[in-house]
Amino acid sequence: MDDASKKGNRYRTGLELRRSVLGDPHVDRAEGAATDFDRPFQQLITEAAWGTVWARPGLSKRERSIVTLALLAALGHDEEVAMHVRATANTGASREDIREAFLHVAIYAGVPAANRAFKIAKEVFSQMDGAPHA
Template sequence: MNEERYQAGLKIRREVLGDAYVDNSLKQADAFARPMQELVTEYCWGEAWSRTGLDRRTRSMLNLAMLTALNRQHELKVHVRGALNNGVTKEEIGEVFIQAAIYCGVPAGLESVRSAREVFKEMGV
């Protein structure tokens, strides 16, 4: 593991997802799950999210579209929170899901809307 890239990723991950979420993910990581948490932190956050070619708002919207396409609702909820933290509006999130529904399928778009509504309710948005 590259410690510098891991620390950079940890910083970005905390800024986007919040300390409580990251602390909980790391705390729950036992010997089996720890390597995955390290990989995610180092490469997803420390390598991809640290690049300067796209801003965080754009990366968040791309993640929402891709997670809709993959129908990965647990991760989508995490990234709805992150998108809001990155300044993506509720209306923009809805537009991402409409666009994704056309290209990925209406059922996937509808499921993402349902998941986002749960997050909005929890966050008071």
């Protein structure tokens, strides 16, 4: 298989996996908002993150979801934390899994990072449960 075919397969695999984790509405919004300026970035995310890393056989979607949440929380990427907390509805990661990941963040990346992640997760859970949030 030549490089172009591999790249095309990675994109197709990545797009399917990205949709299965983040949901069609999210991916449709991201793809629809892409311009000539950032379309190559959207393609990179789809091929590299989703078509290469998330598609690897070594970890389940649930496990990758937990790792991703811990990393995003540790790095303070709040919008991404919220997006991936929502995605747990599609990955099988439970609220208990998220809690345990954020407890690890507290020890290994700092209490402020974990505190922020817990706050974000609680807001997202409230939205997912249909409850009003403060």
